[in-house]
Amino acid sequence: MASQAEPLSGLKTFQRRIEHGDLPFRYLTMFFGLLVILLVVAIGWVVWDGSAEARAEFGFGFLFQEGWNPVNNNYGAWPAIYGTLASSGIALLIAGPLGVLIGVFLSELCPFSLRMPLSFLVELLAAIPSVIYGMWGIFVFIPFFVKYIAIPITDLVGNATTFPLSLLSAPQTAPVTSGRGIMIAGIILAIMILPTIAAISRDVLVVVPNHQREALLAVGATRWEMIWKGVISYARAGIVGGMMLGLGRALGETMAALMVIGSLKKTVESSLFAPGISAAALVASELPNADSSLHASTLILIALVLFGITLLLNAAARLLVWHVSRGPGGNVRA
Amino acid sequence: MADATKPTPDVTGSTGAARTNGRGPAETNNVTLEDLKPYYGSFQAVHAVNATIEPRSVTAMIGPSGCGKSTVLRCINRMHENIPGARVEGRVLLGEQNVYGRGIAPQTIRRRIGMVFQQPNPLKMLSIAGNVAVGLRLEGHRESEIKEKVEASLKGAALWDEVKDKLNDSGMALSGGQQQRLCIARAIAMEPEVLLLDEPCSALDPISTYKIEELLVELKKRYTIVIVTHNMQQAARISDRTMVFMVDITDKKPKGMLVEYGETAQVFTNPQDKRTQDYISGEIG
Amino acid sequence: MINQSPNYLRRRVFDLFMRGMTIVATLLALVPLFLIIGYVFIRGGSGLIYFPDEYARYEIGVEKLVTMLSDRQDPQYDRDLFTQARNDQSSLETNLSTTRRYQERTKAIPGELKDLRASLNDVSERIENRGATPEREAEQAQLASQIATLENEQATIKAELPQLASERTTLISDIDELARSARGVSLDDLGSVGLRHYFPFFTESAKPAPVMATSIQQISITQVGGVFHGIVGTFLIVGASLLIALPIGILAGVFLSEYPSTQLSTFIRFSTDVLSAAPSIIVGVTAYVLVVQRTKEFSGLAGSVALSVLMVPVITRTTEEMLKLVPTTVREAAFGLGSPKWWLTLTVVIPAAMSGIVTGALLAFARAAGETAPLLLTILGKNQVTWNLLEPMAALPLITYKYTENPSPIQNDLAWTSALVLTMLVLLVNIMARWVTRKRTR
Ligand SMILES: Nc1ncnc2c1ncn2[C@@H]1O[C@H](COP(=O)(O)OP(=O)(O)OP(=O)(O)O)[C@@H](O)[C@H]1O
């Protein structure tokens, strides 16, 4: 005992010395944590403060007016809002169901040995930069789309003006052969968010406990009935959450939209084959060249609105995904 | 209680149930296991099993952990093949019909051979009534008929009195024992010919266990029942015949095997196999 | 025989149908995604093939011209042009193949001559030392004549090569003439095909685009350039943003995992969620207002600031989760020794979670490398290589965007190849990230 006292006390002083580090260590890490909060505050402050002039000038009413023309100090952001909502809506309409089906395939139907590699592949696809989707859209998809989809449909529908058909009518401001428009933007966005939705769907489907599947099988359910009533129904909150995250991505996407949507900023055309503009694309294309401070301020106000919408959407989506996948083994995609 | 133990899953209309004669399953088919060899991938989990299960009786499967009771049980209604890589060699006959015959869809088999699992597994998204009715709904029975059958099955599972006021509540809101009886109700609502139960009482308290045992004795009047249990008293109490499984450790990878099958009384009092004797007397297992 | 419910058949068919549909839909939906990658690899990849022979592109250009003319089949006008082009093509081919053969010979002959002279010396020596026999003399004579033939050949080649070269120049300007007089044939197209195989891709930066070239010769390699400036820019900008984001992200992650249940950490977690949900354009706007407007200059640094904001939530989250995965037994064992928390964290916890943290950094890198929108607002773009982060810079995604929008097919080709480099970079980094944590996820 006595022989150990000597080294022990040496160790003690050493410990005491380094224990002094505990508090500074805590403050150091806390400082960087605070920095993260500061980043959010900075973003919020910039878009709030930067848009002050525009808010004082028009309030939020300009969001629902047409006629974007910065040269005449005429700012109506409705085309941008409409373009954003319409293209993201189309994207969700296409990619939502398809993404869930891919998720079902990956978690239920795919041969077991292919599940891991295919899932990894889908995750890889989700990582491809959006500018590449836009580029592919321009060079490869638009020519195909114009020839085999846009022209036949607009020929068929003609100049219909009644509501649902007018969405598919021939555009007025640009020939349908130009290809760029809200519809194509929606499709490209759909292709882009598809891997995201598929990966999240897979994640929430694989954590459905096996006993739920067996419960249905044991009463004679077919495979699909099991998937529909046992698996999808169990994970529906998470699936909806995944779709909302996908929608959030589509709403905030700049490049893919900017490249294929066609930049019609003044008016809203009834046809989806007509060009339009999205909020993010508008900001990206005009802010670096904005001359007047009102112009810049208006663009920042649009950014603020976009920020608000995506935040709300993401909050709801996260809540849903978290709600279903917090069980053991469930891990929430950031 | 008296009411509950007198189940009358009576279907006189018989629109959706051409196969019933109104008094439970018409058939009194044997279940025959012929050279049944379950595999997990390339690993054969159990030596070939040959046995005939008598109709309208309780057959118990006992044996130490890992001896393949669940595996064999799940082979009977083709639940086994649901596990990735799992497959079956040999035959299971339901009457004359090979369960693994060509062109037979597993769901038709599972519909005729119901199953209750070790963990109570009510469907989370459905209500109590919805849980019981789920199989019937899939088969497209009329709602009025479904309502009757739900009530009859819940009575049959001795659960009616406890849940009749909250049929629309979630099935998850019940106690473990109630959940397990709900699962039994779900299985018997389909009026299967055979009912497979995999350690249905292992997660339950003695009272719930007792209730379920009572229920099984009642149910065997109309169903062929196969039950896996770790509880030898339970097997002795309720079963007519008993299968004893053991782990064969002579191979490199231990395999399960059926070592003895006979009348319960005889298996427990006068076992033919040395290993059974040791197991029952508590020396192994 | 088997009793079936009344809707048995319908259910069975529906089951098969829906499962089939799911599989078909999955395959159909994945097709465009794989098409994208395939296209990027094929069209972008052809830019990476390097033809060492400078004349190869003329061959390809003429071939393209001939195909174009024969495709158009304008009977009045094209027939002559077509025959001429065909003649020119075959002459050029003969010329080039002869030239190549000659060039090979020019390289080979000196060696052969040297060998022959050595053997001749040998024979002569033997004759001197041991006397002349008829065989030896015959051999000597034969060797001498062989040497003479080779020397002759060498001289001819030397004389003919410039001749061939001048013939080629005439031919090429003939072809140029042809291409110009063939109405509607875009020279840019011809050049594009010819030059796609010819980018000094990794070494050159952008050159002014030949918006409407007037001759094939004019579309020379020097006018096409490469995307070296973009590669440099991407690595500099993303590297700098990693330098900014790593300390913030890791230390904030450490705070979250070591003091997990304070109110502050809930708030920090919420902030990382907000950051990862924010559209990148918003982050770009912020960097634009805070850096570009203040400094009154677009700069690589502004881009780094924007990208680092996008990286922070990724790094923080992965760090936190990985630190949490470190088993409590490891911590307790160290706690038992009486080490303080910070010592424990630095020496035990962080090293144990290192692979996870590296994964986070890699994922953040991959995400930031592909971001375009914030760069559009911050770095502006530049056509030369610059190593100075305080100036406007180029970056691969920006180049991809700008060259896609450019009408010149040559620039479009560059866009594809830069897309390929970008895709490879992002995919490789993602695969690396997966590989680093493979033990954990298995
Ligand atoms: N999913 C599976 N994959 C591979 N092997 C399995 C799987 N399930 C069970 N096994 C193997 O099959 C053998 C029998 O398992 P089984 O579950 O049938 O045993 P059991 O008798 O039901 O045991 P218990 O009484 O513990 O439930 C065991 O050796 C087990 O390792």
Ligand SMILES: [Mg+2]
């Ligand atoms: Mg078992």
